[in-house]
Amino acid sequence: MKIRSLGYNIKQGFKNIYRNKMFSLASIATMTACLFLFGVFYSIVTNFQYMVKKAENSVCVTVFFDEGLSDQQKSDIGKNIESRVEVASIHYTSAEEAWSTFSKDYFGQYQDLAEGFKDDNPLASSDSYSVYLNDASMQPTLVTYLENMDGISQVNRSDVMASSLSNVAILVGYASVAIIVILLAVSIFLIMNTVVIGVTVRKDEISIMKLIGATDMFVNAPFVVEGVVIGMIGSIIPLIIIRYMYANIINYVLTKFSILNNILAFLPASSIFRVLTPVTLGVGIGIGFLGSILALRKHTNV
Amino acid sequence: MIILENVTKEYTSGTPALNGIDLRIEKGEFVFVVGNSGSGKSTLIKLLLKELDATSGKIYVNKKYLNKITRKRLPSLRRDIGVVFQDFRLLPDRNVYDNIAFAMKVVEAPSRIIRGRVLAMLSMVGLLDKYKSFPNELSGGEQQRVAIARALVNEPSILLCDEPTGNLDPENSWEIMKILDEINKRGTTVLVVTHNMEIVQAMKKRTITMNNGKIISDVEKGGYFYED
Ligand SMILES: Nc1ncnc2c1ncn2[C@@H]1O[C@H](COP(=O)(O)OP(=O)(O)O)[C@@H](O)[C@H]1O
Ligand SMILES: [Mg+2]
Numbered sequence: 001m002k003i004r005s006l007g008y009n010i011k012q013g014f015k016n017i018y019r020n021k022m023f024s025l026a027s028i029a030t031m032t033a034c035l036f037l038f039g040v041f042y043s044i045v046t047n048f049q050y051m052v053k054k055a056e057n058s059v060c061v062t063v064f065f066d067e068g069l070s071d072q073q074k075s076d077i078g079k080n081i082e083s084r085v086e087v088a089s090i091h092y093t094s095a096e097e098a099w100s101t102f103s104k105d106y107f108g109q110y111q112d113l114a115e116g117f118k119d120d121n122p123l124a125s126s127d128s129y130s131v132y133l134n135d136a137s138m139q140p141t142l143v144t145y146l147e148n149m150d151g152i153s154q155v156n157r158s159d160v161m162a163s164s165l166s167n168v169a170i171l172v173g174y175a176s177v178a179i180i181v182i183l184l185a186v187s188i189f190l191i192m193n194t195v196v197i198g199v200t201v202r203k204d205e206i207s208i209m210k211l212i213g214a215t216d217m218f219v220n221a222p223f224v225v226e227g228v229v230i231g232m233i234g235s236i237i238p239l240i241i242i243r244y245m246y247a248n249i250i251n252y253v254l255t256k257f258s259i260l261n262n263i264l265a266f267l268p269a270s271s272i273f274r275v276l277t278p279v280t281l282g283v284g285i286g287i288g289f290l291g292s293i294l295a296l297r298k299h300t301n302v
Numbered sequence: 303m304i305i306l307e308n309v310t311k312e313y314t315s316g317t318p319a320l321n322g323i324d325l326r327i328e329k330g331e332f333v334f335v336v337g338n339s340g341s342g343k344s345t346l347i348k349l350l351l352k353e354l355d356a357t358s359g360k361i362y363v364n365k366k367y368l369n370k371i372t373r374k375r376l377p378s379l380r381r382d383i384g385v386v387f388q389d390f391r392l393l394p395d396r397n398v399y400d401n402i403a404f405a406m407k408v409v410e411a412p413s414r415i416i417r418g419r420v421l422a423m424l425s426m427v428g429l430l431d432k433y434k435s436f437p438n439e440l441s442g443g444e445q446q447r448v449a450i451a452r453a454l455v456n457e458p459s460i461l462l463c464d465e466p467t468g469n470l471d472p473e474n475s476w477e478i479m480k481i482l483d484e485i486n487k488r489g490t491t492v493l494v495v496t497h498n499m500e501i502v503q504a505m506k507k508r509t510i511t512m513n514n515g516k517i518i519s520d521v522e523k524g525g526y527f528y529e530d
Contacts, residue, residue, distance in 0.1 A: 204393075209408045211351060
C-alpha cells in the first residue's frame with residue numbers, strides 16, 4: 001500500500017469506529033476492564049514480590065562453632081560458607097558483640113546488672129556467623145549442608161514464613177494470569193465482532209472496491225486501523241486510571257496503617273509504569289491487531 | 303481483447319450456467335449480449351472479472367490468462383476493466399464527485415490527478431452541475447451516468463455493462479446507450495448485456511444471443527434473434 005493511501009485508510013478506520021459506536025464502545029470497555037485488572041494485578045504482584053524479596057533478604061541462618069576452634073579454623077569455615085551459591089553474604093558476630101546485644105535487649109536500662117558479668121562473658125563461646133541467603137527457598141539445602149560441616153555445633157534456622165510467602169505470591173500470580181487470559185480472550189472476541197459488523201455494514205462498498213481493483217491490503221487497512229485504535233484507547237484509559245489510583249492508594253494505606261510501615265515497602269510509581277506502560281500498550285495494540293486480522297480472514301475473502 | 307475457449311460454468315453440479323462457450327471479442331469492439339433471463343449473461347461477466355472461476359475451459363482478458371491469475375494480481379486485471387450494473391451501486395453516503403473520486407483513491411492514484419480526471423468524466427456524462435448531489439437526489443438515468451463515470455475514471459480498456467438500462471425509461475436508456483457508443487468511439491471495448499430489443503435493432507452492433515448457457519447466434523450489425 002502506498003503512503004498516500006495511509007491517511008485515507010486511517011480516516012476510514014476512525015469512520016468505522018464512529019459509525020459502529022456501540023460495538024466500538026463495548027470493545028473499548030472490555031479492553032479497558034481487562035487491562036485495568038492486568039495493571040492492578042501487576043502492581044499488586046510486583047509490590048508483593050518486592051516485599052517478599054525484602055523479607056527474604058533479611059532471612060538469615062545463624063551458625064555456631066564447636067568449642068575450642070581457632071580463629072583460623074573459624075575463618076576457613078567462613079570462606080567455605082561464603083562460596084556457596086545460596087549465600088548472599090555472611091557476617092561474623094564476636095562473643096563480645098553477642099553479649100552486648102543480648103544484654104542491651106535483656107537488661108535494658110538496668111545496664112549495671114550486666115556489669116556483674118563483665119569479666120566473665122556468659123556467651124564466651126557464642127560467636128557466630130549470620131548467613132544471608134539469596135532466596136528463602138534455598139534455606140533447607142543450605143541448612144543440611146551446614147549441619148554436616150565439621151566444626152559447627154549448631155545451626156539456627158530463621159522463620160520459614162518467607163518461603164511460604166513466596167508460595168502465596170506464586171499462587172496469586174497464577175490466579176491473576178488465568179483471569180487476565182480469560183479477559184484477553186473476551187477482548188479478542190469482542191474486537192473480532194466489532195470488525196465483522198464493520199465489514200458487514202460496508203459490504204457493498206467493499207465489493208465495489210474489489211471490483212474496481214483495490215488490493216486486499218487497501219481493503220483491509222481501515223479495519224486493521226479500527227482494531228488497533230480500539231486497542232490503543234482500551235490500553236491508554238486503564239493506564240491513566242491506574243496511574244492516578246496508584247499514588248492515592250499507597251498514600252492511603254501508609255497513613256491508615258502506619259503501624260505496618262516497616263513491613264509495607266512500596267515500589268515507586270515510576271518503576272511500576274516503566275514496565276506496565278509498554279506492556280499494556282503492546283498487549284492492547286496487539287490484541288486489536290490480532291482481532292481485526294482474525295475477523296478479516298473470515299469475512300473479506302470475496 | 304477477450305477470448306473464451308470452450309468455457310463451462312456449473313454453480314452446482316448438474317445443469318451448467320454456461321455450456322461450452324467459444325467467444326472472441328477484439329479490442330475496440332462494441333458488442334451486445336442478449337438472451338432470456340437465466341441464459342448465463344451475468345455469469346459470463348462474472349467470469350471475465352474473475353469474480354467466479356470457470357469449471358472448465360480457458361479465458362483470456364487483455365492477454366491475461368484468467369485460469370492462472372493469482373489473487374495478488376487480480377487488482378491489475380480489474381483495474382483494466384470497468385463495470386456498470388443495473389442497480390448503479392453508488393455509495394449513498396457520498397456525493398457524485400466523491401463517488402467518482404473514490405474509484406481513483408481505491409486504486410491509489412496520485413491525488414494531484416484525481417480532480418482533473420473526475421471533472422473530465424463528469425463533463426463527458428453531462429453531470430458537471432450535479433457534482434455535489436447525493437445519489438438519492440438524482441434520477442435513475444443520472445445515477446447510471448455517475449456509475450459510468452466511475453467505471454471509466456481509471457481509464458480501463460474494457461467496459462462491461464450488465465443490463466445498464468434495465469431500470470430506466472426509454473428516453474434515459476437511449477441517453478445511456480449514446481454515452482456508451484461515444485466511449486466505444488474513443489477506443490474502449492464495450493460489452494453490453496441488455497433486454498432492450500428496440501435499441502439493439504437500432505444501433506446495428508455485433509449482437510450475441512444466448513440461450514441455456516450457449517451462444518445460439520452471433521451476428522455483425524445488429525438484429526435480435528430471440529424467441530421465447
Ligand atoms: N450464485 C448462483 N448459484 C447457483 N446458481 C446460479 C447462481 N447465479 C446464477 N445461477 C444460475 O445460473 C444460470 C445463469 O444465471 P445468470 O448468469 O444470472 O443469467 P442471466 O444473467 O442471463 O439472467 C441461471 O440458471 C441461474 O439460476
Ligand atoms: Mg443477469
